[in-house]
Amino acid sequence: MEDMSQYPLxxxxxxxxxxxxxxxxxxxxxxxxxxxxxxxxxEGEMVTVIGPSGSGKTTVLRMLxxxxxxxxxxxxxxxxxxxxxxxxxxxxxxxxxxxxxxxxSIGMCFQxxxxxxxxxxxQNCMEGPMQVLGLPKAEARERSEELLSMVGMIDKKDQHPSxxxxxxxxxxxxxxxxxxxxxxxxxxxxxxxxxxxxIGEVTGVIRNLVAEHNLTMLxxxxxxxFARDISDxxxxxxxxxxxxQGAPESLFGNPQRERTQQFLSAVKAAD
Amino acid sequence: xxxxxxxxxxxxRYLDGTLVTIAQFFLxxxxxxxxxxxxxxxxLSRNVAVRWTAxxxxxxxxxxxxxxxxxxxxFVLPLFGLTLDKFYAGFVAVGLNLGAYGAELVRxxxxxxxxxxxxxxxxxxxxxxxRMYRIILPxxxxxxxxxxxxxxxxxxxxxxxxxxxxVTDLMFEAKQINGSTFLSAQAFGTALIIYYIFARxxxxxxxxxxxxxxxxxxxxx
Numbered sequence: 288m289e290d291m292s293q294y295p296l297x298x299x300x301x302x303x304x305x306x307x308x309x310x311x312x313x314x315x316x317x318x319x320x321x322x323x324x325x326x327x328x329x330e331g332e333m334v335t336v337i338g339p340s341g342s343g344k345t346t347v348l349r350m351l352x353x354x355x356x357x358x359x360x361x362x363x364x365x366x367x368x369x370x371x372x373x374x375x376x377x378x379x380x381x382x383x384x385x386x387x388x389x390x391x392s393i394g395m396c397f398q399x400x401x402x403x404x405x406x407x408x409x410q411n412c413m414e415g416p417m418q419v420l421g422l423p424k425a426e427a428r429e430r431s432e433e434l435l436s437m438v439g440m441i442d443k444k445d446q447h448p449s450x451x452x453x454x455x456x457x458x459x460x461x462x463x464x465x466x467x468x469x470x471x472x473x474x475x476x477x478x479x480x481x482x483x484x485x486i487g488e489v490t491g492v493i494r495n496l497v498a499e500h501n502l503t504m505l506x507x508x509x510x511x512x513f514a515r516d517i518s519d520x521x522x523x524x525x526x527x528x529x530x531x532q533g534a535p536e537s538l539f540g541n542p543q544r545e546r547t548q549q550f551l552s553a554v555k556a557a558d
Numbered sequence: 559x560x561x562x563x564x565x566x567x568x569x570x571r572y573l574d575g576t577l578v579t580i581a582q583f584f585l586x587x588x589x590x591x592x593x594x595x596x597x598x599x600x601x602l603s604r605n606v607a608v609r610w611t612a613x614x615x616x617x618x619x620x621x622x623x624x625x626x627x628x629x630x631x632x633f634v635l636p637l638f639g640l641t642l643d644k645f646y647a648g649f650v651a652v653g654l655n656l657g658a659y660g661a662e663l664v665r666x667x668x669x670x671x672x673x674x675x676x677x678x679x680x681x682x683x684x685x686x687x688x689r690m691y692r693i694i695l696p697x698x699x700x701x702x703x704x705x706x707x708x709x710x711x712x713x714x715x716x717x718x719x720x721x722x723x724x725v726t727d728l729m730f731e732a733k734q735i736n737g738s739t740f741l742s743a744q745a746f747g748t749a750l751i752i753y754y755i756f757a758r759x760x761x762x763x764x765x766x767x768x769x770x771x772x773x774x775x776x777x778x779x
Contacts, residue, residue: 352681383686391683401678405696405776415682418692447777460678467682 289359291371291378298366305330305365305503306351306471312359313346313527320346322527323360328471331501335514335535338524339550344507347524348473351505352395353386364392365470391419394469398476400456402448408435408459409444412466420467427466434462438492454485458492472496474506478513486510493517511554515539523547564744568735575731576752582649582717582727583756589653590660590713597657598664599690612661619658625719627651632723648720648727656713663709667702668694700772707765711757718753728752 294309304327313321321343328334336344349355351362353370361378362369371378372385381389402411412431416422422430435441438458448456457477464472474493478486490513496502497517508514514521515535522532523546531544542548565572593615600612619627628651632644642650671694679689721730732749736742 354677354680387683387685390681393681395681397674397678397681399674401672401674403675403678403693407777414692415684418688419683419685449777464681 294361294368294371294378296368296373296376296378298363302329303366304328304363305332306505307363308347308350308360309363310360311350311357311362313343313350313355314358320527321350324527324529326522326529328503328505330470330503332519333497333504333506333517335506335508335518335521336524337508337511337514337521337550338530342524343527344524345475348395348475348505348507351471352393352473353381353390356380364389369393391467392470393473394464394467394471395473395475396457396460396464396477398479400448400453400460400480402456402460402463404448407445407447408440408451408462411448411459412463415463415467431462431466434465435459437465437495438462439488452485453481454488457481457489461489461492461496469502471503471505474504474508476507476509478508478510509554511539511551511558523550525550559741561744564739564741565748568739568745568748571731571735572728572748572752575726575728575749576756578645578726578730579714579717579728579753580756582645582652582720582725583714585649586652586656586717587710587713589649590655590657590709593653593657594660594664597661598668601661601665602668616658616661619655620662624651624655624716625722627655628719628723644720644723644725647723648717648725652713652716652720656709656716659712660706660709663702663705664698667698670701671697697776700769700776703765703769703772707762707769710761710765714757714761715753 298304298307306326306328308324308326311321311324312319324347326347336347338344346355350357351364351369357370361371367389368378368381369389370381372381373379402408403414406414409428409431412434413424413427416427416430417424432441432444435444438461440455440458440462443451443455443459448459451459461477477493478489481489490510493504493506493513494517497504506514506518518535520532521535521538523530523538523542523544525546531538531542531547538547539551542551597612597615600608601616603609603612628647631642631651631654632647635642675693675697676689679693684693717727718729721727721733724730728749732745736745739745
């Protein structure tokens with residue numbers, strides 16, 4: 288059993304990060320996917336996670352969304368534990384009610400959009416604000432329409448997802464996640480399922496978010512050019528660990544580690 | 559006696575029987591749907607005891623004959639102090655039996671909703687109950703409507719068994735008419751046609767219509 292007294296009940300001090308992974312381990316049986324991961328993301332920072340498949344990069348986002356439980360360590364969001372809650376002065380694994388509240392500060396967009404097919408674009412965006420946050424209908428609608436305008440989908444607000452292209456669905460999915468006013472946004476390979484010609488409309492929306500909003504964001508992507516353009520920091524994952532991280536110019540321009548060099552040249556060759 | 563004369567003479571009895579069959583059909587269908595939803599959801603519970611309770615219900619009512627269940631409910635339960643009127647015993651037995659089949663359809667329908675839908679609802683912090691009835695069930699319902707159409711026809715035909723505990727349904731009347739006229743071909747042939755018309759021209763078109771409505775609501779039309 289891990290000694291939980293080593294983890295603070297709350298992070299305090301002048302520079303509390305928006306997200307902190309502290310000694311986080313994730314394994315499936317004998318297979319260790321993430322090994323004692325330490326990672327901080329500051330408020331307003333855009334961090335991109337890259338790496339070969341199976342390196343654990345998507346797992347990082349799924350753990351932060353609490354879609355996956357962790358086997359060791361603690362994740363903090365905005366100074367408070369996300370995966371754990373306090374009981375008699377120590378941290379214990381969080382119960383479902385605590386998790387539901389804790390994860391409401393996190394929004395996520397998925398590779399396959401996962402829009403609710405029985406709702407229109409607007410209803411998709413209004414669902415969370417009305418059913419989870421308890422907003423009155425008019426307010427939820429106003430908020431959703433504003434976001435749909437921002438992602439350029441207001442003209443299609445009354446369409447069901449089946450009538451929308453992949454790029455359009457992903458833009459609605461971004462609006463749906465933002466309608467919950469999250470502090471942290473997660474983008475899990477949001478362009479991987481898209482046709483090449485519509486990737487730009489989704490990356491464009493994310494670019495705007497980075498430029499105009501002070502959201503903390505974590506992104507897993509295979510679009511290296513995009514990652515280089517918009518990230519504040521890039522983390523290269525290899526076999527469940529951060530092999531190398533740094534500003535995009537240095538990591539892409541002058542990678543230090545051999546694994547990073549190999550990965551980047553393999554990606555370049557594939558392009 | 560021509561068939562038309564036979565029909566004219568016995569029409570009131572066929573009509574009475576048909577009305578009883580329709581009542582049995584709607585009551586047992588309602589019961590079956592409620593039971594199927596409840597047991598289907600219970601089967602997916604994280605609680606072992608809840609899952610087992612549903613499992614035992616499904617096993618008993620799917621694994622044994624409807625006729626025996628009907629006799630049990632009508633003839634044996636009174637020995638334990640629970641007496642049901644034959645009309646109630648009839649639709650309760652049919653509802654319990656078909657509900658057990660329906661429960662598996664509900665469970666399968668829910669499980670066929672893509673994992674991404676659960677995750678998307680989870681990611682916006684929906685409570686498990688809201689996630690189920692606002693996101694998962696509407697989609698599951700569309701998936702399971704076609705097999706439910708089949709089940710409803712099975713259910714209609716199964717109601718004929720209630721005549722064996724003297725519920726005066728269509729089958730019961732047909733037997734009575736046969737007994738007094740000895741015109742077996744006409745007596746049972748007429749019942750056959752009425753069952754067929756009910757299944758083919760009312761139940762099936764209604765289910766198809768429901769599928770279309772639901773598909774439209776899900777934007778799949």
